[in-house]
Amino acid sequence: MDVDLRCEAEQCVYNLEELCTAPEIQVHGEDTMGGRFTYCSTFAVDGDGKASLKHLNNDNNYNFFISSPEVECSAINCEYNQREMCYAPHVKIISEISTAPIQTECQTFIPREGLYSSDV
Ligand code: SF4
Numbered sequence: 001m002d003v004d005l006r007c008e009a010e011q012c013v014y015n016l017e018e019l020c021t022a023p024e025i026q027v028h029g030e031d032t033m034g035g036r037f038t039y040c041s042t043f044a045v046d047g048d049g050k051a052s053l054k055h056l057n058n059d060n061n062y063n064f065f066i067s068s069p070e071v072e073c074s075a076i077n078c079e080y081n082q083r084e085m086c087y088a089p090h091v092k093i094i095s096e097i098s099t100a101p102i103q104t105e106c107q108t109f110i111p112r113e114g115l116y117s118s119d120v
Helices: 059-065
Strands: 004-007 024-028 070-073 090-094
Touching: none
Parallel strands: 004 090, 024 070
Antiparallel strands: none
16 A cells, blocks of 8 residues: 655655655564654665665656655554554654664554553
């Protein structure tokens, strides 16, 4: 499922004015109970060996490349996670000071209902 994604990590090569131009991204979180320990491993800066899409920042290409990437996600305790895919209607990744994947975070993470209950 394609997700409406907003991303503040403006130093990422895929970021165009808070829109993500990657066709798919990988979010990590494993068994975290909170968004603070999630991160986008697709984040890349120039020189990482990944193609830079910054050159697409003009009117024609810009509209074409505004994308809603498919979001694979290992944060299995998130309410929006189904079989390690994200089904949130909107996802926000932070933050603007990120210079490495581990410094990013999925701010949309919410714990599954009942996760903190004593019967789980
Ligand atoms: S909202 Fe949940 S499932 Fe979607 S990317 Fe964020 S942590 Fe993963």
